[in-house]
Amino acid sequence: MTLLALAALGVFHGLNPAMGWLFAVARGLQERSRRALLLSLPPIAAGHLASVAVVAALVVASRSVVATRWVAIGGGVVLVGFGLWRALSRRHFRWAGMRLSLPELAGWSFLMSSAHGAGLMLLPVLATAPVGGGHAEHGVAAVGGDALTGLAAAGIHTVAMFGAAGVVAVVVYEVAGLRVLRTAWFNLDRLWAGVLIAAGLLTIAVA
Amino acid sequence: MALWRPDPSFYASPRDAATAPPERLAYVAAFDRSATRPDAIAVVDTDPASADFGRVVGWTDLPYTGDELHHFGWNACSSALCPTAPHPHVERRYLIVPGLRSSRVYVLDTKDDPRSPVVTKVLPASELAERAGYSRPHTVHCGPDGIYLSALGGAGPDEGPGGIAVLDHTTFDVRGAWEADRGPQFLAYDFWWHLTQDVLVTSEWGTPSMIEDGIVPELLLGRKYGHALHFWDLRRRRHVQRVDLGDRYQMPLELRPAHDPTRRYGFVGVVISVEDLSASVWVWHHSGNEWAVTKVIDIPAEPADPALLPPALQPFGAVPPLVTDIDLSVDDRWLYVSCWGTGELKRYDVSDPFHPVEAGSVHLGGIVRRAAHPSFPDERLAGGPQMVEVSRDGRRVYVTNSLYGAWDDQFYPAGVGAWQALVHAGDSLVLDERFFPHGDDFRGLRVHQTRLQGGDASSDSYCFP
Numbered sequence: 001m002t003l004l005a006l007a008a009l010g011v012f013h014g015l016n017p018a019m020g021w022l023f024a025v026a027r028g029l030q031e032r033s034r035r036a037l038l039l040s041l042p043p044i045a046a047g048h049l050a051s052v053a054v055v056a057a058l059v060v061a062s063r064s065v066v067a068t069r070w071v072a073i074g075g076g077v078v079l080v081g082f083g084l085w086r087a088l089s090r091r092h093f094r095w096a097g098m099r100l101s102l103p104e105l106a107g108w109s110f111l112m113s114s115a116h117g118a119g120l121m122l123l124p125v126l127a128t129a130p131v132g133g134g135h136a137e138h139g140v141a142a143v144g145g146d147a148l149t150g151l152a153a154a155g156i157h158t159v160a161m162f163g164a165a166g167v168v169a170v171v172v173y174e175v176a177g178l179r180v181l182r183t184a185w186f187n188l189d190r191l192w193a194g195v196l197i198a199a200g201l202l203t204i205a206v207a
Numbered sequence: 208m209a210l211w212r213p214d215p216s217f218y219a220s221p222r223d224a225a226t227a228p229p230e231r232l233a234y235v236a237a238f239d240r241s242a243t244r245p246d247a248i249a250v251v252d253t254d255p256a257s258a259d260f261g262r263v264v265g266w267t268d269l270p271y272t273g274d275e276l277h278h279f280g281w282n283a284c285s286s287a288l289c290p291t292a293p294h295p296h297v298e299r300r301y302l303i304v305p306g307l308r309s310s311r312v313y314v315l316d317t318k319d320d321p322r323s324p325v326v327t328k329v330l331p332a333s334e335l336a337e338r339a340g341y342s343r344p345h346t347v348h349c350g351p352d353g354i355y356l357s358a359l360g361g362a363g364p365d366e367g368p369g370g371i372a373v374l375d376h377t378t379f380d381v382r383g384a385w386e387a388d389r390g391p392q393f394l395a396y397d398f399w400w401h402l403t404q405d406v407l408v409t410s411e412w413g414t415p416s417m418i419e420d421g422i423v424p425e426l427l428l429g430r431k432y433g434h435a436l437h438f439w440d441l442r443r444r445r446h447v448q449r450v451d452l453g454d455r456y457q458m459p460l461e462l463r464p465a466h467d468p469t470r471r472y473g474f475v476g477v478v479i480s481v482e483d484l485s486a487s488v489w490v491w492h493h494s495g496n497e498w499a500v501t502k503v504i505d506i507p508a509e510p511a512d513p514a515l516l517p518p519a520l521q522p523f524g525a526v527p528p529l530v531t532d533i534d535l536s537v538d539d540r541w542l543y544v545s546c547w548g549t550g551e552l553k554r555y556d557v558s559d560p561f562h563p564v565e566a567g568s569v570h571l572g573g574i575v576r577r578a579a580h581p582s583f584p585d586e587r588l589a590g591g592p593q594m595v596e597v598s599r600d601g602r603r604v605y606v607t608n609s610l611y612g613a614w615d616d617q618f619y620p621a622g623v624g625a626w627q628a629l630v631h632a633g634d635s636l637v638l639d640e641r642f643f644p645h646g647d648d649f650r651g652l653r654v655h656q657t658r659l660q661g662g663d664a665s666s667d668s669y670c671f672p
Contacts, residue, residue, distance in 0.1 A: 023290035029672050030403055030469055097442035098291060098403045098670070108291065178219035178671050181288065187211045187296040 005125045006153055010160025012195070013048065013118050014168070016188050017181075020044035020109050021165040025173050026098070037173055038166075043102045045162040047109025048118060052157055055119030056150035059126045072127040075120075076203035082117050083196030117196055119154075124203040126153055213295035216661040217285045219671040221466035221537045224285065227599040229253075230659040232264075232321055234302060235627060236276035237652035240612045245269045246276045247652060248304065248315060250322050251627065251644055253603075253659070261629070261642035263649065265322035269313055270329065274306025275612055278656045280347030281666055282314075282354060282376070286402060289351040289670035294376075301327070302658065303354055303379070305344035308419065308612075310335055312344055312356070314379050321660060328379055336362035338381040339372035343415055346397050348668070353382065357398045359415060366414035369395025386439075390446030394433040397461050400441055402668045403468040407439040408491065410459045410475060421613040424519065428481055430454035436462075436475060436491060438498045448498050452489060455482045459489070463535040463542070463665070465560075469672045472560050474542055475500070476533040484508035484523060486530035488544060490560045503563050506530060509549055511575045517620050526574045529618070531610055532594050536601040537664050541566070541632065543595045547610055548618065550576045550591035554636055567636040571628055572608060574618060580628060582640045590615065590623040596657045597632075597664035604630040609653035625649040627657065 013019050024044060028037025062071045100108060113119065172180065218224035231254040238246040250265030269276075282301035287294050300318040305311070310332035315324035335341050341358035348355045354374040361367045370392070371385040386392075396412035411433020412418065417426055426432060434456050438448045452459055456477045464473030472492040479486060488504035508525040520526065529548035535541070535557070542557045550573020555563035570578040572588035579586050590608030597604050607627045609615050615623040626645035631637045658666060 017290070018293050022293060026290045026403070026670055032469070032672075097405050098289070099405050099442075179223055181219055181295070182213055182215065182217070182223075185213050185295055187209055189209070189296065190211075 002125055002153075003156060006122065006157045007160040009121060009125070010157040011164040013113075013121075013157075014161040014164025016116075016192065017185060018112060018116065018188070019048065019118070019161070019165065020112070021169040021172075023105070023108070024165070024169045025178070028169075028173050034170075034173065037169055039102065040105060041162065041166050041169065043106035044109040044165065045158055047106040047111075048113045048161055049154055049158040050106075050110050051113035052119040052122060053151055053154040054114075055122060056126055056154045059123065060150035072203050072206070075123045075127060076200040079117075079120050079123055079200030079203060080197050081200075082120055083193050083200060116192065121196055121199050122153070122157060124199045124206070126150065127203055209296040210298060211296070213288070214283070214297065214299050216299050217288055217295055218667070219285070219288050219669065221539070221669050222672075224599050224662070224667060224669065225537050225601060227661060229600065229603070230598055230661055230663070231257075232660040233605060234279075234317075234324070234658045234660070235607060236279055236304070236655045237625070237649050238274065238276045238612065238655065239272065239652050240615070242273035242275075242308075244652075245272050246274045246306070247650075248276070248302065248324055249649060249652075249654070250324070253629070253642075255641070261639070261644060263644050265324070266650070267315060267324045267326065270326060271309065271311065273309050274311055275308035276304060276655060277307040277611070278346050279304040279658060280354075281349055281658070281662065282379070284349040284662055285667040285669050286349055286351045289402065292351050297376070299662065301379070303347045303356070303374070305347065305356065307343055307345060307359075310342040310344060310358075312374075312379075317660075330379065330381065334381050335372060339384045340365075341370060341372050341384065343369070344372070345395075348399060349666075351402070351670075352376075354379070355385065355398070357395055357409070359395055359412060359418070366416060367395070368393040369414070371395075371398060371409070385444055386446070387444035388446055390437075391449055392437045392446055396433065399462045399464050399473070400668065401464055401468070401471055401473075402441070403670050404471060405440060405442040406471070407441040408462050408464065408473065409437045409439065410462050411435055412458055412460060418611070419613060421617045422519075427457060427479070430457060430481060432457045433459065435459070436498075436500060450491070450498050450500050452477065452500055455480050456487065457481055460531060461533050463533055465539045466535070466537050466669060467539055467672055468669055470539070474533055474535060474557070474560070476530040476544060478529055478531055479527050484525055484527035486528040486546065488530065488533060488542070488563070492560075501561065503561055504544065504555065506544070506546060506553070509575070515575045517574065517618055519617050520574070534595045534597050534604075534664055536597050537599050538601060541597075541601065543597060543604055545592045545595050545606065547591040547593045549573050550578050550588070552592040552595065552604070552606055552630065552636070554632070567632075569630055569636045569638060571606070571638075580626070580643050580645075581638055582643045583645075588624065588626060589619045589621065590626070592628070594656045596659060598659060599662055599664065601664070602632055604632050604636070605657045605659070606630065607654040607657055609655050612653070615653065623653060625652060625654050627654055
C-alpha cells in the first residue's frame with residue numbers, strides 16, 4: 001500500500017510539466033536531438049530525488065527522537081498551510097536561464113520540486129510508513145535503518161516520477177507534438193494544491 | 208483568476224502561432240499632441256465580416272493628460288509556456304501602456320468588454336523612478352518571469368542611463384532595474400531577446416533632452432544619437448558586448464529577432480545615415496564567439512524640390528526615407544520596413560537574412576509624395592507608414608502614421624493627421640479599401656502603435672521551435 005502510494009505520487013509529479021519533462025522536451029527540440037532530451041531526464045530526476053530525500057530524512061530523523069504523533073501533526077499543519085499558499089498565491093517560480101549545464105539542470109529541478117512542495121506531499125506516506133525492522137525504540141542504532149527506509153521511499157517515488165516524465169517527454173517529442181499542450185495542459189497547480197492540503201489533513205487525521 | 212486550460216492565445220512555437228485565428232480587434236495608442244486632452248486607447252474592428260469593419264468601435268480615455276502614448280504590450284504571452292517556469296494558465300488580458308512623456312504606466316483590462324478596456328491600475332512616474340531609477344518608459348515585453356519595460360531616461364533630472372525595469376507579473380508593481388551590470392551602455396530604446404539562448408539585445412535612441420523637443424540638428428550632424436547595439440546575458444543580467452554600427456548610422460531603433468528559437472539573428476532598422484540621408488536595415492548574428500552586425504538593406508534618400516520640403520530638410524534637397532519601424536512575420540520570412548519620410552511600406556523576403564529580396568511596396572503619405580489612400584483618392588495624406596504590425600498568420604499588415612509628437616511637427620509641419628491602414632499581404636501588397644479609419648475617427652488624436660487582439664508578430668516570444 002505504501003509502495004503504491006509512493007509510486008502513484010511519483011507518477012503524479014512526473015506528469016506535471018513544471019517538474020521537468022517539458023524542459024527536457026525543450027532541450028531536445030532546441031538541439032534537434034532526442035539524445036539531448038534523454039540526457040536531461042536523469043539530472044531532473046536527481047534534483048527531484050534530492051528534494052524529496054530532504055523531507056524523508058527529516059521525517060525519519062525526527063521520528064527517532066521525538067514523539068511521532070506530534071511530528072505528524074506539526075508536519076500536517078505545515079502541509080495544509082503550504083497547500084493553501086500554493087492554492088492562493090499567484091506567484092510563480094522565477095528562474096531566468098534556459099541554457100543550463102546538466103548539474104545546473106539538477107539544481108533547477110531541486111528548486112522547482114522544493115518550491116512546489118513535492119517532498120512535503122509524501123508526508124502522510126512517510127509519517128505512517130511501518131518503521132523498518134520495528135526497532136524504533138532502540139535509539140541511535142535504529143537511525144541508520146530508518147534513514148535507509150526513508151531514502152528507499154524517496155527512491156521508489158523518484159523512479160516512478162522519472163518513468164512518467166520520461167514517457168510523456170518522449171511521446172510529446174516523437175509523436176504528439178507540443179500542440180497537445182494547448183488542450184491537454186490542465187491547471188495542475190490547483191490540483192497540486194488540493195493534494196497538498198488533503199495530504200496534510202490526512203497526516204493529522206491518522207496521527 | 209487562473210484558467211483551467213492554457214490561454215488559447217498562447218502557442219508553443221511560431222509554427223503553431225501562424226495557424227492562429229484572425230484578430231477581431233486592434234488596439235491603437237492615440238495621443239493628444241497639445242497635452243490638453245487625455246490620451247486614449249482606440250479599439251478598431253478588424254473583422255471583415257462585421258458591419259463595423261475598419262471603424263473605431265471602442266475608446267478608453269486615460270485619467271490624466273500629457274502622457275504621449277507610444278508603445279505598449281500584453282501582460283502575458285506565449286512565453287508563459289517556457290519550460291523553466293511555466294504558468295500557462297494566466298490570461299492575456301491586460302495591456303501595459305506606458306506614457307513616454309509622463310513616465311506613467313497604465314494597466315488596462317480588456318477582458319470583460321474587449322471593445323472597452325478599463326484602466327485598473329496607474330503607476331505614477333515616481334514608482335518607476337524610485338524603484339528602478341528610470342523614466343520615459345517605452346517597449347513592453349512579456350517575459351517568462353515578469354514584464355520587462357525599457358525606458359529612455361534616468362530618474363528625476365538624470366538624463367540616463369536608460370535601461371530596463373522589471374514589473375511583477377501579477378501585481379504590475381515595479382520590482383526594480385533589470386541590469387546587474389550595464390557595462391558601457393548609456394543610451395536606450397528598444398529591446399528584445401533570444402529567449403532560449405539567454406540573450407537580450409538593446410538598441411539606442413537618445414536621452415530625454417535629445418528627443419523631447421524634436422530632433423536636434425547639431426546633435427544629429429555631430430553623430431551624438433545612438434549608433435550601437437548591446438548584447439546581454441539574459442540570465443545573469445550582464446552586459447556582454449557593444450557592437451558599433453559606425454557613428455554615421457544614427458539611431459538603430461526597432462529590434463526584430465528571429466521568432467524561431469533555434470536561430471540566433473535578428474534585424475534592426477537604422478533611421479538615417481548622416482552622410483547621405485539614406486536609411487538601412489542590418490542583421491545581427493553570432494559568429495565565432497562574438498556578435499556582429501551586417502548591413503543588408505540600403506534605402507537611398509529621394510531628391511526633391513526644396514520648396515516642397517520642411518525647413519529642416521531644405522538645405523539637403525532630398526527626402527530621407529527615415530526607417531522608423533520594421534516588423535518580421537512570425538514565420539521569419541517577411542520583413543516589413545516603414546519609410547516614414549518617403550511614405551512607403553516596403554516588404555522584403557528575408558528567407559536568407561543576409562540577402563533580402565524586395566518583394567512588394569505600398570505608398571501612403573510621404574513628405575513630398577503625399578500619396579492618397581484608394582478609398583479617399585482626393586485626400587493628400589501627411590505622415591507615412593510608421594508603426595507596422597503583422598498578424599500572426601502573416602496575411603494582414605496594419606500601419607499607423609505618427610512617429611513621435613515633436614518629430615511629427617518637424618517633418619510634417621502642416622500637420623501629420625491621423626490614419627491607420629490595412630495591407631493584405633499576398634503575392635503583392637494590396638491596401639484594403641474598406642479599412643481606413645482616419646481624421647475625425649480618432650477624435651483629433653495622433654495614432655501610434657497597434658496591438659492585435661490575441662497577439663501579433665511583435666508581441667510574443669516562443670520557447671519551442
